[in-house]
Each structure stands twice: as C-alpha cells, then as structure tokens.
Amino acid sequence: MAKTTTLAASTPSGRAADAPAEPRDSRRRRQTRNRLLRAALRLMADRGMEGVAIQEITEAADVGFGTFYNYFESKEAIHDALVSEVFESFGAALDLIAERVEDPAEVFAASVRYTLQRAQEEPLWGRFLVRVGFGPRVLDQGLAPRMLRDLKTGVAAGRFRADDLPMTVIAVRGAVLSAVDLHTKLANRDAGDRGFTDLVAGDRERTPERCAAVLLGLLGLDRDEAARVACRPLPTIELPPSNLQSVPVG
Amino acid sequence: MAKTTTLAASTPSGRAADAPAEPRDSRRRRQTRNRLLRAALRLMADRGMEGVAIQEITEAADVGFGTFYNYFESKEAIHDALVSEVFESFGAALDLIAERVEDPAEVFAASVRYTLQRAQEEPLWGRFLVRVGFGPRVLDQGLAPRMLRDLKTGVAAGRFRADDLPMTVIAVRGAVLSAVDLHTKLANRDAGDRGFTDLVAGDRERTPERCAAVLLGLLGLDRDEAARVACRPLPTIELPPSNLQSVPVG
DNA sequence: ATTATCTATAGATCTATAGATAATGC
C-alpha cells in the first residue's frame, strides 16, 4: 500500500528545475556533521585529541550531546575524519598547483607558499596540520609521496640537484611544518616565543616566500634564481568549498 | 637554643671521608622522583600529556598513588619537569660539542648526528622531543637560540652561506625533528608508514650522517665537502647521567 | 620525632546509551 502512494506522488514539479535537488533532510544532516567537525577542529587544534571531551565538542557545535553518536562512533573517529578532510583538501590543492604550473621549481615554491598562506588565513587548519604532521601513517598516506614525486620530476628535468632524495623529502617536510608552526604563532601573536619570533617578524608578510626561497636553495638552485622563483605570481586555484570552513551565508 | 645544639652536633665523623655524604633518605627521595619521571616519559612519549592518567604513572613507577603528590602538583607539573630535564641534558650535550670541535660546519654536523643517534638509542627521548618540538616556548627557551648562535659563528667564519638566517634556523629545526621522527619510527619498525620508510631504510644506519649532509648543503657547503664533514669522527662527550635513564645497578 | 609512603574514598568528569520529543517526507 505504501509503495503505490510513493510511486504516484514522486517527482513534484518545483524540484528538478534548478538546484541539485538534495533532499532537505540530508542537507540538514550534512550541516550537523560539519558543525561537529568544525567544532572538533577548533578544539583539537589547540588541545589535541585527548585533551578535548566529546561534551565540549557538542556544546561548541551547539548540538545535543547524544547527537554526536549519530555521526561518529568515538573521539578517535571524529579525529580521523578531521585528518581525512584536512589531507584531502590539502592534497587536492597541491595537485591543482602541479597541474597549473610548468616549471618544477615553481610548482615546489607555489606549494610551500600556498601551505603557509593558508595556515595564516586559517590558523586552526595550520595548528592542526602541525599537530598531526608527525603522527602515524602520515608518511605513506599524507603528502610525502606527493612531494617525492614532485622532487623526482624536478631532478629528472635537471631543475633540482638532490643527492639523497628520501632524506631531502624528510627535511623539507619538517622545514615546512616548522614554518607553519612559526607562522601560526606569529599570526596569533602567541604568548611566549617572543625574542626569537621577533627576529623573523621583520617582514612577517614575506615568510611564505622566504621559506620557499630557503628550501629552493636546499634543492640546489642558486641564491638569485631561488629568490626569483619564490616571488613569481601564484596561480589562482579554485577549491571546492571545504567542510571545515564557516558556511557562507545564503 | 636550637641554634646552639645544631652548631655543636655538626660534622659527624664517618661522613666526610669518602662518598659525597648524601643522606640515605634524600637519596631515596630522589630515586622515587626519578621513577615517576621515567614512568611519565615512557607513557607521555607515546600518548602525550593529556592521554596519560596520573594513576597509570604511579602504577608504572610502582609507587603508591598518593605519593605522586609528594613530588608534583599536577600532571602539567610533571610534564613541565620532563621538558626541563630533556632540554637541559640536550642543551648541555650540544654545548659540549660546540666546545670540543673547532670547525663550525663540523659542530653543526656533530650536533645533528648526536641528536639522531640519541633518538635511536633512547627512542622515548626521541618521541618526546618530537612531541614537544612544536610546543609553546620552545623557540625562545629551547635549542633555536643556540642554533642561531652556531649558525652565526659559521657565517662569520665564512663557512656557511645563509641569506636568511632566522628562516634557515626554522627550516633546520623542522628538518631535524622530522628526521628524529623518521628515525624513531624506523627503530620501532612502526606499524604503518612502510612504503616510504622503506625508501629511507636502504641504509638506515646512515640516517644521522645523511641528514647532516643534506643540511650542510642547505647551509651552502658543496656536495663533496658536505659529505666529507658529515662523516668525520664524532667527539666523545661525557654527560652527567640523566635522571631519565634506567638507574645503573650498583 | 619526622618524613615518606600507602590505602581508601569523596567528588568531579566523561562516555555511551536508552527513552522521549521534535522535525521531516510521503
């Protein structure tokens, strides 16, 4: 009986016309999930997974406590989901850069600069990245393989000189994380860590380019060339909106 | 009245003869504190400060629960104490190296190699170092200022070429932490992170020297010179025994 | 006598679930 009514009433008029016709209900569901993810990011970026209670997350998300378990099995589960979201959108961005730009050295520089700029625009993203950057599995699943690939391309093209490629990747990974750490601390005007940060803060605006230039030097470019490549205009890349950013109104 | 008795009874006979005359009681006290510190290091290196319960620490230290509060006010307090111990002994080691070695490039290489070797010998020390390496205050209080000083020396001596010294320090700090992370993962034959780690594991024994060589390249030494300096024999340094190592028997 | 240690426990916090309520789709 129920089946026949469903059949008769399907495809109402005003729906297929314009929007992708996402059922109102599932959109709501997705939004609640994103609220939880964003709240978790905000809290865990500062205090780490262990330092945050599920209760805090639901309160920050302004959602009933039990609702949490409609979306995630545990604190580990939501943390894993965060890691996935962060790495996926990050990886997608770097892939876009690699597509758009010809010169391998410029691809590398743009990737570094993109990372640092984004860390400045979204400090929570940056803090979280630093926090999980040395966690388990990141070497295989994260950005290291991608970077290894990009560096190989550069070496093959005669653009980079690197005697020890794997170790170079390790070094670059750490250097970038270290710069992200510094950058987010500068952005926050963080308590402590004056003295030193003030040294770098000379032209804080330039830290992405400065970092890129230093690392291009590591890859064998000479000083002037490195400085030049690090300042080329960045390609504009269009990312699909992240689940982790505030929802645009409208 | 109390004062006079103290004066009369001081300096008993059998004590000043041989040993440093540490009262048996205070030695015991020191040992208990070290047991707690070592247990905390073991647990917190893996799971971080928040992920460990005081109860676990006292159980691992084989000490009554309440005893904890005779030594530390809170979990934060024992964590802070750990950070101090780690940084102090680390800093002392690097200072010794800087004293013993003439060539600034060699000082730098030896410091990097020492760090990685120690991380391999004491994986807990290494994991903990990685964990706090991007924490608050480390830039001012930690090793960054020392490294900045060493690099300046090298630049002044014409041994290093670095256009952007602060950013170079940031990069080197991250690269070393990244290598320590890799190194401890290799040592543990950690779950996950194969694939990539296997790449580096080619000659895992050499990671300290390989890391030093790559970073000497970053500092402007040419390839052959870097490889040569990174392999010079290390100075032998004698450290005061750490509170964090297992107590030698006898 | 003094001091460190242990055991026991009160109170707080946190997780996971069950059952009630509200919102949506048909």
Next chain:
DNA sequence: ATTATCTATAGATCTATAGATAATGC
C-alpha cells in the same frame, strides 16, 4: 512513518586529599 535530535542517567574513570602505616634519623 521515519529519522534526527534532545534530555537524563548509569557506569566508568580520574583527581585530589585525608588518615593510617612504614621507614628513617637522631
């Protein structure tokens, strides 16, 4: 009718302390 959400709560865990016991120094 179905599904998401909320409130309430039981049980587990954890912290901090109080009071009892053991060990040391004089």
